[in-house]
Amino acid sequence: MRVRALGTADLVWPLTDNANQSPFYRCGAGMWPSQVHVDPFPCYAHDLARVRELVAACEERFPLLECESELYTLEHEFVSRTNGHCRTEGMWRMRDGKNVDAIAIADVDGKRAEVNGVAYSIVLCGKRIPPMASMTRYLVTHEYGHAAFNHAARLLGYTDRMGDRPERDYLSVRGTEIAEGNRRWHQLASEIIANDFRTIVMRTEEDYWPHDVPRMGPTSAIAGWWQRAIDIAKVGKLPAPPAEVTP
Numbered sequence: 001m002r003v004r005a006l007g008t009a010d011l012v013w014p015l016t017d018n019a020n021q022s023p024f025y026r027c028g029a030g031m032w033p034s035q036v037h038v039d040p041f042p043c044y045a046h047d048l049a050r051v052r053e054l055v056a057a058c059e060e061r062f063p064l065l066e067c068e069s070e071l072y073t074l075e076h077e078f079v080s081r082t083n084g085h086c087r088t089e090g091m092w093r094m095r096d097g098k099n100v101d102a103i104a105i106a107d108v109d110g111k112r113a114e115v116n117g118v119a120y121s122i123v124l125c126g127k128r129i130p131p132m133a134s135m136t137r138y139l140v141t142h143e144y145g146h147a148a149f150n151h152a153a154r155l156l157g158y159t160d161r162m163g164d165r166p167e168r169d170y171l172s173v174r175g176t177e178i179a180e181g182n183r184r185w186h187q188l189a190s191e192i193i194a195n196d197f198r199t200i201v202m203r204t205e206e207d208y209w210p211h212d213v214p215r216m217g218p219t220s221a222i223a224g225w226w227q228r229a230i231d232i233a234k235v236g237k238l239p240a241p242p243a244e245v246t247p
Contacts, residue, residue: 065236
């Protein structure tokens, strides 16, 4: 995973009369980076050396093989006021213009399916007060957890057409159900899963568990799920497509 520090010189200022149009950074591991809108008030970025160290630890434990991945640290705060995000991007073309062909696989049900290339982008915004070291440890391993789960689901044969089935199957192993209706952050399946990765796989800031559902331990069934995911990730190969059946 490439780690990039972006600052004031990288801001893009829209040429517009709309007073509500905020400046943005361009962030993305794929060919079409997304616009990450920020508040231009000067902020403090996460310590770059610490971020690199944490990313290296995550990669050693759970490598993201056969894909593009980047992490960005920013010197400004998101207009959304969240702390960071992870985005999974479909890859149809590399930045050098080379096309990425669809890959035939056996999906999780053993049926023939196709998936495209994939990239993962993590963005950590700055804060008006310097982020504590504990915050950096939490945030890097949490956001990496989103990428790790999405990558594990891909290697297990889940496809985009399956919607939230990867999360539902995961929570079934965990003994937890997806909260229905209007959900707050702490009830989202994706955030519970990312914090499982942080506490079970990376063992960072383990005393912080902001969810209603119970935290799982190292001997739980979901810890076994993560160990299987780690084993698959270290091989990094998609499931081979089933043999063609000839009439």
